[in-house]
Amino acid sequence: MRGKLKLVFMLLFASTFVFILSACGKDSAGETDEDGNWKGKITIWDGPRWAQEGDTSGEEGKGNQYFWLEGKIEAFEKSHPGVEIELIKVPWAELPDKLGVNIAGQSWPDIAPVDISGSAVSIDHIDQGVIEPLDDFFTEDELKDFYENALDAYTYDGKLYGIPNSLTVHSMLLNLDLFKEAGVEPPANGEWTWDEFLDTAKKLTFDRDGDGKIDVYGFSTYILPGYYEAWPFFYMNGGQPLSDDLTEFTFDSPEAIESIQALADLKLVEEAAPVSMGGADVGGTFQAWANEEQRTVAMEPWATWAITSTQSSYPTNFMVANYPTGSTGEPVTIGGVGGWTMFHQESDAKKEVVAEFMKFISSTDEQYLMSKEYGIFPARISAAEKEPFADNPEMARAQEMSSQVVMLPRHPEWKKIDEIIQRELQLVFNGEKTAEEAMATAKPEVEALLQK
Known part of the structure; x- marks a missing residue:
């Protein structure tokens, strides 16, 4: 009996939805002349x-x-x-x-x-x-x-x-004045490998005034739900957050784990990024790169808007570069x-x-x-x-870089999935978890959403 009632309800709902669609269209359907x-x-x-x-x-x-x-x-x-x-x-x-x-x-x-x-x-x-x-x-x-x-x-x-x-698209923006100050050459044609990028970031981290404290760092970015400036780094070895059919969590793959940990270690091990890297301060991160009164970070990834802003509100001598390539040998960005x-x-x-x-x-x-x-x-x-x-x-x-763009997963629950992943990424960049531990925590939560 309960099954029959459920079937009747579903039929009534479907009929009502079709009727509403029809009614909605009639008022604005217009007419066709002779x-x-x-x-x-x-x-x-x-x-x-x-x-x-x-x-x-x-x-x-x-x-x-x-x-x-x-x-x-x-x-x-x-x-x-x-x-x-x-x-x-x-x-x-x-x-x-x-x-x-x-x-x-x-x-x-x-x-x-x-x-x-x-x-x-x-x-x-x-x-x-x-x-x-x-x-x-x-x-x-x-x-x-x-x-x-x-x-x-x-x-x-x-x-x-x-x-x-x-x-x-998201791209790497390089402050050429800081490159010149540190005596570092920018990547030819804006193309580089991860190892070349890492070496550059370390050389751009220096004590400007000789007081024994670092004044300029090679790189910084932030981690925040809905923002993906850092994410092309996580794709560079072939990793991605979900499988192509959107049924499995795959940011725990060896390729993804290696990439996430490598970027976090730029701060945690190499000390080529400020303590604030991986936080949620979007404006402060941009100011540290673009504001003439600060200029304490040489390289940051940003979406297209930052280019026009840097050409107008925050005049900066800069260049645009690809994200570094990993084991795939192909540059990737998110757009x-x-x-x-x-x-x-x-x-x-x-x-x-x-x-x-x-x-x-x-x-x-x-x-x-x-x-x-x-x-x-x-x-x-x-x-x-x-x-x-x-x-x-x-x-x-x-x-x-338009042809390098990959899209974020188009899962209906992506907003919730993103919040889970970004939460765990923040812990990685704070040094509270390894990438492997963080993605292991995220996996069951994400897959519960994927199974809905």
């Missing part, structure tokens, strides 16, 4: 991007950071009479929670962005049936124009769920892929127009423009080939 042209309203969400040069209007004098998308909307509406596109402005920090609430209330937008720090389209949203696949709107040749790792971030179960628009997703549509005619607009704002020219103005890297190869950073060698060097 010529087969769809007319109606499209809703798009987006976060602030960049303002026009010289625009100091608005909150905190930042200018209108939505003008680019507003212009694209106006152009599209002019070429598609009867189509209205409503822009809903959402701060990036609020977007994930707001989207979750609206999905729960069956009131999602037609188009929403994937924040570049989120790395990939949400599997949860796909499994809930609220994100549309876009395979029918791209030819094979069109898809070849996207970097393979960018497409992978938007592909699930063999289908494409979104349009990759931009990439960001994010921003883009656009389409939410569930009842009308095929509307779906085509929504897809057309998404492609309109993700073209080669638009990705090139966004790269130059917004400081990210294009997901399209054709946009990269237009050399958006021809006049910015540091950004151009970082852009070369």
